[in-house]
Amino acid sequence: MPFEFVCPHCHNRTKVLDKFAGQSGPCVNCGKEVIMPRFNAQGILVPSIAQPLTPKAAQQKQAPKGWLPATVASGIVLFFVFLGATVVVFLWP
Numbered sequence: 659m660p661f662e663f664v665c666p667h668c669h670n671r672t673k674v675l676d677k678f679a680g681q682s683g684p685c686v687n688c689g690k691e692v693i694m695p696r697f698n699a700q701g702i703l704v705p706s707i708a709q710p711l712t713p714k715a716a717q718q719k720q721a722p723k724g725w726l727p728a729t730v731a732s733g734i735v736l737f738f739v740f741l742g743a744t745v746v747v748f749l750w751p
Contacts, residue, residue, distance in 0.1 A: 665692055
């Protein structure tokens with residue numbers, strides 16, 4: 659019977675067959691190496707110790723969004739500097 663696994667890198671939910679419990683392999687969504695949860699002695703699915711599920715990965719995934727406004731603003735400033743220099747060069751007597 660398949661169990662649901664959540665990738666600690668991209669947080670994608672995937673159904674995995676029981677025979678893959680405790681094994682490692684690439685995530686079907688992001689391709690990063692993951693270790694599947696394993697079954698303990700009572701038959702309960704537990705996450706691997708080497709790869710705990712943490713919300714930190716979700717925060718890291720959202721972090722790169724901050725560079726976009728700075729890049730756009732820098733591009734606009736450079737455009738106007740170039741435009742101003744071009745006007746000065748062509749209109750200078």
